[in-house]
Amino acid sequence: MESEQNQQKLKKSFPFGEGFRKGLLVILGGGESGVGTALLGKARGYDVFVSDKSEIKKKYKDVLLNNEIEFEDGQHTESKILSADIVMKSPGIPDKVALVKQIREAGIKVVSEIEFASKYTDGTLVAITGSNGKTTTATLTHHLLTQELDVGLAGNIGDSFAKQVLEEDHDNYVLEVSSFQLDDIDEFRPKVAILTNITPDHLDRYDYKFENYIASKFRIVENQAKDDYFIYDADDEVISKWLENNQIQSKKLPFSLAEVLEEGAYYKDNKIIITIDNNQIIMPTDNITLEGKHNIKNAMAASTVAHLLKIRKQTIRESLENFQGVEHRLEHVLKINKVQYINDSKATNVNATYFALESMDAPTVWIVGGVDKGNDYKELFPFVNEKVKAIICLGVDNEKLFKAFGNMVDVIIETQYMSEAVKIAYKVADAGDNVLLSPACASFDLFENYEDRGRQFKNAVRNL
Numbered sequence: 472m473e474s475e476q477n478q479q480k481l482k483k484s485f486p487f488g489e490g491f492r493k494g495l496l497v498i499l500g501g502g503e504s505g506v507g508t509a510l511l512g513k514a515r516g517y518d519v520f521v522s523d524k525s526e527i528k529k530k531y532k533d534v535l536l537n538n539e540i541e542f543e544d545g546q547h548t549e550s551k552i553l554s555a556d557i558v559m560k561s562p563g564i565p566d567k568v569a570l571v572k573q574i575r576e577a578g579i580k581v582v583s584e585i586e587f588a589s590k591y592t593d594g595t596l597v598a599i600t601g602s603n604g605k606t607t608t609a610t611l612t613h614h615l616l617t618q619e620l621d622v623g624l625a626g627n628i629g630d631s632f633a634k635q636v637l638e639e640d641h642d643n644y645v646l647e648v649s650s651f652q653l654d655d656i657d658e659f660r661p662k663v664a665i666l667t668n669i670t671p672d673h674l675d676r677y678d679y680k681f682e683n684y685i686a687s688k689f690r691i692v693e694n695q696a697k698d699d700y701f702i703y704d705a706d707d708e709v710i711s712k713w714l715e716n717n718q719i720q721s722k723k724l725p726f727s728l729a730e731v732l733e734e735g736a737y738y739k740d741n742k743i744i745i746t747i748d749n750n751q752i753i754m755p756t757d758n759i760t761l762e763g764k765h766n767i768k769n770a771m772a773a774s775t776v777a778h779l780l781k782i783r784k785q786t787i788r789e790s791l792e793n794f795q796g797v798e799h800r801l802e803h804v805l806k807i808n809k810v811q812y813i814n815d816s817k818a819t820n821v822n823a824t825y826f827a828l829e830s831m832d833a834p835t836v837w838i839v840g841g842v843d844k845g846n847d848y849k850e851l852f853p854f855v856n857e858k859v860k861a862i863i864c865l866g867v868d869n870e871k872l873f874k875a876f877g878n879m880v881d882v883i884i885e886t887q888y889m890s891e892a893v894k895i896a897y898k899v900a901d902a903g904d905n906v907l908l909s910p911a912c913a914s915f916d917l918f919e920n921y922e923d924r925g926r927q928f929k930n931a932v933r934n935l
Contacts, residue, residue, distance in 0.1 A: 500561025507631025602666025
């Protein structure tokens with residue numbers, strides 16, 4: 472018994488094994504997750520070195536300097552990096568980078584922030600991934616749980632998970648997790664895993680093989696045991712097919728708009744019905760603030776977590792009704808001359824834009840474009856034919872968009888300036904129309920990120 476206790480103690484002190492005690496932790500990438508991991512690593516006894524090929528932002532440099540953490544930017548000193556005991560790699564750095572290959576060939580352990588930070592908390596982990604809907608689902612889940620529990624919100628959203636583990640160590644965490652973060656897990660095991668959907672995305676990182684991307688998403692359940700839970704969209708053919716051909720340990724809690732489920736959540740007569748172990752709750756959706764069928768699914772996933780973690784039914788209902796949504800996701804900005812301007816800058820892939828166009832209930836001027844990630848626009852054709860009156864292409868290279876949609880609308884124009892795109896939309900739109908920014912592409916050709924793109928859109932609308 473005593474030796475078992477000693478083993479537990481040892482695992483707590485050196486969660487990556489005794490070989491890593493007081494070793495060198497090298498962090499590639501000096502952004503939110505990198506700096507958070509640096510702080511936690513230093514506090515847990517590692518020598519820490521942060522290396523970033525680009526310039527580290529001033530606010531992060533200041534944190535590193537104030538905490539006397541060694542760092543470099545604008546370069547990677549290979550000799551120092553290859554002497555690491557463990558490397559935490561920023562999710563933005565692909566495996567095909569030469570330095571990462573060298574690190575792996577040297578037998579150095581590479582982990583993501585979620586793997587590293589999860590070793591230092593006993594909090595209940597709710598991890599959410601999916602091609603679309605994960606930010607809304609994570610934010611909504613956090614909103615439902617915080618009414619009655621101590622909960623941190625981290626991962627791809629908010630302050631880094633590692634920093635929160637160090638400074639606050641919550642009883643529970645809701646983590647928005649990308650496929651890139653899941654690529655570098657080893658033992659990461661959430662109590663509750665949610666998979667919102669899987670559609671082709673980031674295929675450039677997965678050798679343009681959809682099956683590689685699917686496998687990456689399903690890593691969220693690979694370490695789960697039979698007392699853990701897996702919440703997923705039963706209407707998603709990709710997910711259903713994978714589950715038919717692969718075994719998982721955790722208890723399955725599907726959700727569906729299309730079928731009645733004995734276990735999990737389904738939608739009928741404007742109500743969400745959730746059943747877990749014969750314990751059923753029914754939630755009316757008439758007053759939910761989120762619009763669109765996809766948001767009913769997000770609400771089902773979040774409410775299932777809340778029901779699992781014993782949040783009261785009344786609390787769940789009230790929280791669904793007062794949730795304000797996520798910035799840059801179908802965000803109603805302003806109505807000008809009876810035209811509604813909608814910011815959906817977070818739609819960085821075709822499937823996200825599909826949901827946006829599906830939810831449009833008026834003729835729409837659609838602003839689209841950016842860095843194409845191997846997009847296939849076919850699934851948007853019915854909505855474009857039915858709802859879109861004009862297209863404004865906002866990207867450096869718009870040739871593919873012109874090819875896809877040029878024959879479908881009377882007006883298709885290109886520009887490389889957000890202010891100009893909004894002014895053109897203002898001229899083309901009539902009273903009762905929508906102007907929708909839903910790019911279906913990444914933002915890096917003209918903008919810093921999707922937030923910058925969304926903010927520029929909102930500023931341009933306010934300046935009309």
